[in-house]
Amino acid sequence: MAQILKVAMPKGRIYNKAAELFRSAGLPIPPEGEASRKLVIPLPEAGMEFILAKPVDVPTYVEYGAADIGIVGKDVLLEEDRDVYELLDLGIARCRMSIIGLPNWEPGIHQRVATKYPNVASRYFREQGQQVEVIKLNGSIELAPLIGLAERIVDMVETGQTLRENGLVEQLSIFEITSRLVANRVSYRMKNTEIQQLCDRLQAVIAQPSL
Ligand SMILES: Nc1ncnc2c1ncn2[C@@H]1O[C@H](COP(=O)(O)OP(=O)(O)OP(=O)(O)O)[C@@H](O)[C@H]1O
Numbered sequence: 292m293a294q295i296l297k298v299a300m301p302k303g304r305i306y307n308k309a310a311e312l313f314r315s316a317g318l319p320i321p322p323e324g325e326a327s328r329k330l331v332i333p334l335p336e337a338g339m340e341f342i343l344a345k346p347v348d349v350p351t352y353v354e355y356g357a358a359d360i361g362i363v364g365k366d367v368l369l370e371e372d373r374d375v376y377e378l379l380d381l382g383i384a385r386c387r388m389s390i391i392g393l394p395n396w397e398p399g400i401h402q403r404v405a406t407k408y409p410n411v412a413s414r415y416f417r418e419q420g421q422q423v424e425v426i427k428l429n430g431s432i433e434l435a436p437l438i439g440l441a442e443r444i445v446d447m448v449e450t451g452q453t454l455r456e457n458g459l460v461e462q463l464s465i466f467e468i469t470s471r472l473v474a475n476r477v478s479y480r481m482k483n484t485e486i487q488q489l490c491d492r493l494q495a496v497i498a499q500p501s502l
Pocket residue numbers: 301302303304305345346347363364365366367384385386429430447448449450468469470
């Protein structure tokens with residue numbers, strides 16, 4: 292008998308795109324989803340159960356096996372460095388992680404970089420041989436250079452609207468970001484048939500040029 296797959300779904304931007312992808316793959320996902328305050332949504336017809344998590348927590352639920360699989364941005368995977376299998380690039384929620392500064396930025400002796408991704412930023416600048424102080428923020432990162440907390444930021448850019456409206460300049464794109472399907476290592480073995488079947492269905496949709 293087929294086993295139910297526990298799927299950690301990120302609340303927020305990715306959710307609707309991921310649900311739509313699942314539907315295109317022929318899985319009956321009802322439209323309500325995030326509209327309710329329910330955090331665990333049984334989907335017996337799809338052979339799944341959705342666990343609605345904060346995006347940054349998805350790899351944690353998957354690493355510990357509280358969820359068998361999950362959907363999460365590559366930015367979070369790079370930052371959290373959890374022990375999970377990355378199975379598929381879903382190609383959704385596409386954006387980039389970039390270094391951003393004021394138009395008149397010039398390298399100073401003591402450089403500060405504000406970001407929601409302190410591990411990724413520290414690693415990047417270390418690998419470049421650049422000494423910077425990384426300051427962790429949790430949102431509205433673009434504020435930091437505007438009010439003198441840091442000279443530069445490392446943050447996500449999608450349309451570029453936030454940068455334009457705040458007079459900031461994208462200096463360098465350092466990673467292309469999309470959402471990924473990840474799996475718990477034990478679940479991948481114990482529920483291999485179900486996980487593989489889902490991957491095959493999703494891959495068939497992703498391969499379509501219209502997506
Ligand atoms: N414009 C964008 N800005 C930030 N992330 C984006 C953007 N477009 C797509 N993404 C992707 O969507 C994911 C989730 O973003 P979302 O804003 O929903 O969550 P979050 O940043 O963790 O927000 P919160 O802290 O409010 O929960 C990111 O991890 C990234 O992979």
